[in-house]
Structure formats: C-alpha cells, structure tokens
Amino acid sequence: MKTLVYRIDETNPNPPEMAELGEIIKKGGLVAFPTETVYGLGGDALNPESSKKIYAAKGRPSDNPLIVHIAAWEDIFLLTKEVPEAAKKLAQAFWPGPLTMILKKSDRVPKETTGGLDTVAIRFPSHKVAQELIKASGGFIAAPSANLSGKPSPTIAKYVLEDLDERVDAIIDGGDIPIGLESTIVDLTAEEPMILRPGFITREMLLSVLDQVKTDPTILDASCRERPKAPGMRYRHYAPKGDLSIVEGSPEEVIAYINRAVSNARETERKTGVIATAESAPYYSADLVKSVGSRENSGEVAASLYRILREFDDENVEVIYSESFSSEGLGEAIMNRLLKAAGHKVVRV
Numbered sequence: 001m002k003t004l005v006y007r008i009d010e011t012n013p014n015p016p017e018m019a020e021l022g023e024i025i026k027k028g029g030l031v032a033f034p035t036e037t038v039y040g041l042g043g044d045a046l047n048p049e050s051s052k053k054i055y056a057a058k059g060r061p062s063d064n065p066l067i068v069h070i071a072a073w074e075d076i077f078l079l080t081k082e083v084p085e086a087a088k089k090l091a092q093a094f095w096p097g098p099l100t101m102i103l104k105k106s107d108r109v110p111k112e113t114t115g116g117l118d119t120v121a122i123r124f125p126s127h128k129v130a131q132e133l134i135k136a137s138g139g140f141i142a143a144p145s146a147n148l149s150g151k152p153s154p155t156i157a158k159y160v161l162e163d164l165d166e167r168v169d170a171i172i173d174g175g176d177i178p179i180g181l182e183s184t185i186v187d188l189t190a191e192e193p194m195i196l197r198p199g200f201i202t203r204e205m206l207l208s209v210l211d212q213v214k215t216d217p218t219i220l221d222a223s224c225r226e227r228p229k230a231p232g233m234r235y236r237h238y239a240p241k242g243d244l245s246i247v248e249g250s251p252e253e254v255i256a257y258i259n260r261a262v263s264n265a266r267e268t269e270r271k272t273g274v275i276a277t278a279e280s281a282p283y284y285s286a287d288l289v290k291s292v293g294s295r296e297n298s299g300e301v302a303a304s305l306y307r308i309l310r311e312f313d314d315e316n317v318e319v320i321y322s323e324s325f326s327s328e329g330l331g332e333a334i335m336n337r338l339l340k341a342a343g344h345k346v347v348r349v
Ligand code: TXA
Pocket: 035, 037, 038, 039, 040, 041, 064, 065, 066, 067, 100, 102, 114, 117, 119, 120, 121, 123, 143, 144, 145, 146, 181, 182, 183, 185, 196, 229, 230, 231, 232, 233
C-alpha cells in the first residue's frame, strides 16, 4: 500500500487536507497522527475491521486493547456504561490532556477495539491536530502508539515512517512531540482508582482531585508476581536492539563504573553507547554518548528518551549503559519506561 504523507502542524491544524484524512478513517483506513504524548496509529474505534487492521499493521497481539480518542468530553457517556464521580473530576481537571481513563464500555464499543475486555480506555488529547482529525472522522479514533510492536513509541515523524511506511494509508507529520511519554492510565472500574501506567499526569496531580489513588503493584516492584492490569504492560516493550543496563549510584561512581564497563565491552569489539545527562556527558568515553538533557529538567528527559533509544538502534550500538533518574513526579514514568527498555537490568555501584 502506498502511504501518503501530510505535513500539518498545530499552528494551522485544520487545512483542507484534514477532511481527506477524516474520510480515510471513515472508510476503514488507518492514519498515523501526532498527539501531545507520542504519535498514534488511528482507525475508526467503532469499526471492528479498523481495529483488526491496527493490530496487523503494528504486529500487535490482539488481546492488547486500544485507547479510544475523543474530541469532546461528553462523548465519554456514549462509550461507557457509567461514569463515576471520580472520572468526571479527572476529566474536568486534566482533559484535554495526557490522561487515559479505563471505564466500563457501552455496547457501541466493539470487543475488537478493547482486546476482548468489557472495559474501554478513553482519552481526550490536547494536540490540536489530533482533535481536528477526530472531528473530521465524524466519530472516535482508536489509536495505539504508532510504532511496530516492541519498539519505542515514536516522538518524531521520521520514526513513524520508518515503522509504518506502506502499512498504513496516511501519516501526518506534525513535527516534534512535546511530552514524549505515553499518557497516564487510571483505572476507574474498581472502588479505588488505580494507576496502571505512570505518565505526565503524576500521582501528586491525581491526588489534587482524588481522595485516594493506588498504583498497580507491578509498576513499583519488578519482582511482583501479579499480572499487570494493563495488558500492554505485560509485554517487554520499548526495547532497543542493544543490550541496555541502568547504573545507579553517586554521579562519580556511575561515571567510573560505566567507563570501565565500556572499555571492557570494546575489548570484545562491540559498539558501545551511554545515555547521559547534560551534566555528565563530557566525562564518558563510549563510541556514542547521548545526553537526554539536564538532570534538573525531567520534562526534557521525558521528551528525548524514546528518540535517543531509537538513535542507538539507528547506529547499531550493541552495549548501552544509562544513568538512573529520580523516581519523583514525572520521574516515575521516566524510570518505568527506562526499566522496561532495560528488561529491569540495574547495576548498583
Ligand atoms: O499517550 C498515549 O496513551 C498514546 C497516544 C497515541 O494516545 N497511546 C498509547 O497506546 O500509548 P498504546 O496502545 O501504545 O498503549 C495503551 C495501553 C496498553 O498498555 C493497553 O494494554 C492499555 O493501554 N489498555 C487499553 N485499554 C485497556 C483496558 N480496557 N484495560 C486496561 N488497560 C488497557
């Protein structure tokens, strides 16, 4: 299939081409598009055939449900059986934005979209291009991240094209993505709300509107035997091709350890890389040293992490060491993704 590429950005989110793109979705086709978190791979959420195509294009297991994107918050009532008070409060506080809510689905939503579950994930994105695409489609857009299954979510259009060219009808290049990590997922189907995936909307922010919020225990503890409640969190995700380890400790000891490990790896002729910060990057001696930004600026770290993981793939780096980051606030999401990318390989020095 030939993939059409459109360049549309937030300063002019509704050019005439948007109607064409909406038509593609209406006819059961797939369009990759920018959101404020990562690029999404969209199809008509109420059309079972579209959802099947999404799974096929990504190579994703069909028991891993899709998020339904809306462009008007009241649409939550059409897609769900009941909307608890907590969900209304969260919508008011954080929508449109990087928050996904799990609720009991209405009969309108096909099981193909929810991976066979009776619940549905709903998100109202704040990105204007995403909103205009949803409106132009005349319905709701089911969209996972626009990567091949198992790869880091794309935060620049180049990587959407790399993964999905000739697999989807169209790709909207909306430029760089501001947040860079997927939305926070909160399950509201049980008595107490539960975070299933940490994201830009942090626990502290959720607690500013909710009385209580739990976190899926598998996120906090890698050795936890329970199954993650979000099916997607069960798979090894976000994995770079190289062998990634995280090194934790004081900055001096981390630098010394990584430099030693890098020189050992070089003896076996493997290409080495380091995920560093602006503060530490000059002290490393690997083949490829990349800074995720200042350690003091977690927004910058979040926004560059996935791009940098992909760049290591592009350069065929075989052994990668990363510094560790604080787990406070947005750091919880950063460390969750980094630990998954590393298959939880952590060295404490
Ligand atoms: O920021 C985002 O959320 C991006 C953009 C495109 O909106 N989307 C995204 O979708 O990250 P995806 O498919 O890569 O991740 C969706 C996650 C998966 O872990 C999936 O298992 C979980 O949401 N999920 C979806 N529906 C669910 C449900 N009914 N119950 C529990 N988890 C669900």
